[in-house]
Amino acid sequence: MSQAGARVSLEAVYRTEARRVLATLIRLLGGFDAAEEALHEAFAAAAEQWPREGVPTNPYAWLVSAGRFRTIDRWRRQARLAGALPQLAVLAEPAPEPAMPEAVQDDELRLIFTCCHPALAPDARIALTLREVGGLTTEEIARAYLSPAPTIAQRIVRAKAKIRDEAIPYEIPGRADLPDRIDSALRVVYLIFNEGYAATQGPSLTRGDLCAEAVRLGRLLVDLLDEPEALGLLALMLLHEARRATRVDAAGDLVLLENQDRLLWDRARIAEARALIGQSMGSRRIGPYGLQAAIAAVHAQAPSTDETDWAQITGLYDVLLRIAPSPVIGLNRAVALGMRDGPQAGLVAIEAVIGEGGLGGYHLAHAARADMQRRLGLTEAAQASYRRALDLARQPAERRFLQGRLDDLAVRGAP
Amino acid sequence: MRYACIIYYDPSVLFGGSPEANGVLAQCETHDEVLKASGHFVAGEALTMPDEAMTVRMRDGKMSAVDGPFMETKEMLGGFIIIEARDLNEAVQVAAGIPQARIGTIEVRPIVDFSQPRPEL
Numbered sequence: 001m002s003q004a005g006a007r008v009s010l011e012a013v014y015r016t017e018a019r020r021v022l023a024t025l026i027r028l029l030g031g032f033d034a035a036e037e038a039l040h041e042a043f044a045a046a047a048e049q050w051p052r053e054g055v056p057t058n059p060y061a062w063l064v065s066a067g068r069f070r071t072i073d074r075w076r077r078q079a080r081l082a083g084a085l086p087q088l089a090v091l092a093e094p095a096p097e098p099a100m101p102e103a104v105q106d107d108e109l110r111l112i113f114t115c116c117h118p119a120l121a122p123d124a125r126i127a128l129t130l131r132e133v134g135g136l137t138t139e140e141i142a143r144a145y146l147s148p149a150p151t152i153a154q155r156i157v158r159a160k161a162k163i164r165d166e167a168i169p170y171e172i173p174g175r176a177d178l179p180d181r182i183d184s185a186l187r188v189v190y191l192i193f194n195e196g197y198a199a200t201q202g203p204s205l206t207r208g209d210l211c212a213e214a215v216r217l218g219r220l221l222v223d224l225l226d227e228p229e230a231l232g233l234l235a236l237m238l239l240h241e242a243r244r245a246t247r248v249d250a251a252g253d254l255v256l257l258e259n260q261d262r263l264l265w266d267r268a269r270i271a272e273a274r275a276l277i278g279q280s281m282g283s284r285r286i287g288p289y290g291l292q293a294a295i296a297a298v299h300a301q302a303p304s305t306d307e308t309d310w311a312q313i314t315g316l317y318d319v320l321l322r323i324a325p326s327p328v329i330g331l332n333r334a335v336a337l338g339m340r341d342g343p344q345a346g347l348v349a350i351e352a353v354i355g356e357g358g359l360g361g362y363h364l365a366h367a368a369r370a371d372m373q374r375r376l377g378l379t380e381a382a383q384a385s386y387r388r389a390l391d392l393a394r395q396p397a398e399r400r401f402l403q404g405r406l407d408d409l410a411v412r413g414a415p
Numbered sequence: 416m417r418y419a420c421i422i423y424y425d426p427s428v429l430f431g432g433s434p435e436a437n438g439v440l441a442q443c444e445t446h447d448e449v450l451k452a453s454g455h456f457v458a459g460e461a462l463t464m465p466d467e468a469m470t471v472r473m474r475d476g477k478m479s480a481v482d483g484p485f486m487e488t489k490e491m492l493g494g495f496i497i498i499e500a501r502d503l504n505e506a507v508q509v510a511a512g513i514p515q516a517r518i519g520t521i522e523v524r525p526i527v528d529f530s531q532p533r534p535e536l
Contacts (some may be wrong), residue, residue, distance in 0.1 A: 137501060
């Protein structure tokens with residue numbers, strides 16, 4: 001094989017195999033740092049040998065074995081210099097051949113569950129998952145989160161120290177813990193997606209990359225887990241992605257669902273999401289992600305806001321509210337009810353949800369109330385609600401939208 | 416990406432003759448080879464004591480050259496290693512393996528990419 005050919009395939013192999021090789025090396029070598037060094041050495045060995053000897057038929061197995069061999073060799077040399085090291089216990093155990101596909105998948109799952117371990121702070125889970133499972137560099141994560149790289153680097157160093165010091169086991173959780181641990185992994189992926197989706201600050205391309213990475217992680221979870229909620233989460237992310245381009249106009253201003261150009265929604269993603277929702281519904285174990293995806297799918301199917309099946313959406317919110325009660329879900333249900341039964345019913349429902357507490361500081365609650373009041377012609381009340389929402393909103397595009405509504409009301413409301 | 420690992424240490428500790436310090440000194444002579452073998456090494460040098468140095472400035476076209484710098488802190492700049500690493504976390508891990516890290520301090524700094532905009536202060 002030519003040198004250039006070997007270089008190209010090495011890069012391709014890095015993209016497809018590096019994270020899987022790392023996942024196995026962590027198990028074989030007993031820690032992140034040793035495994036990352038071994039991964040680096042394995043690719044260094046490949047860069048040297050593959051141009052000469054050709055790309056091996058199973059690059060994954062070759063890289064795992066090269067990384068493991070080189071690390072053990074280095075530990076032996078160090079042990080001779082410094083007296084026996086504790087790691088040498090690892091060397092005494094013969095490692096099983098890691099080439100079976102199921103074993104590789106188990107290692108990938110071990111890595112995901114470890115990075116999303118509930119003992120780690122949520123920030124740390126996100127940073128660690130993006131770097132170790134997603135393969136992003138520290139600097140890429142820092143850019144996406146608009147944070148200084150040393151802040152992210154330190155978060156990762158501390159998370160790894162915690163995994164080591166508290167001896168967090170590198171394992172797939174047992175049956176009793178599994179549902180909670182799956183929840184934690186799904187939540188990490190959804191938080192990554194939301195960060196990319198909701199934020200309108202910063203260089204927009206990088207934020208979109210974060211969504212793409214979350215979708216990629218979501219696909220990985222679907223492949224690795226027999227879990228309807230993984231299907232639901234992936235479907236939900238695909239449906240949001242399908243209409244991302246229409247959410248903001250050329251000036252960066254927010255476009256409401258009712259004004260979005262539905263012809264620009266990505267039909268292929270919507271179709272894929274609907275198939276996933278079908279699969280998830282078929283399992284008869286539908287959860288919050290599956291339900292939210294089903295709601296998003298009703299919107300995605302409708303030709304316009306008026307022709308949306310609001311009765312079905314309200315019904316889905318009723319189920320969602322039963323299995324995952326939260327004030328925000330209650331608010332969304334109240335808005336859907338307003339669309340189904342008219343603004344008076346919507347306003348009553350929204351005020352009931354706000355009255356129950358927990359939403360006082362949530363700008364969208366006041367914006368939703370304002371919208372119903374505006375539809376009912378209650379101009380002064382609507383203005384007060386929009387002002388309250390504006391006081392609480394932080395994102396520039398949302399603030400511009402709310403200010404625009406206030407300006408409209410000032411013009412229309414003038415005697 | 417390239418990173419500079421800038422090494423600081425207290426010479427009275429590094430050359431103080433403790434077994435720990437002597438171990439560090441013995442290892443740093445060959446540490447470049449370790450970094451070459453792992454593919455991280457780009458360049459690196461150890462520096463002599465600051466009392467052998469000159470400090471140069473050009474102001475209004477005139478050069479001033481004085482001896483020193485004189486140390487204001489106990490730790491002095493003792494050397495640097497330029498490494499190639501995938502990201503800041505890998506660079507930090509490589510820096511942790513530099514023998515002087517056990518006695519002194521290593522500052523890890525990304526090398527400037529001139530295609531990027533200048534920092535805004």
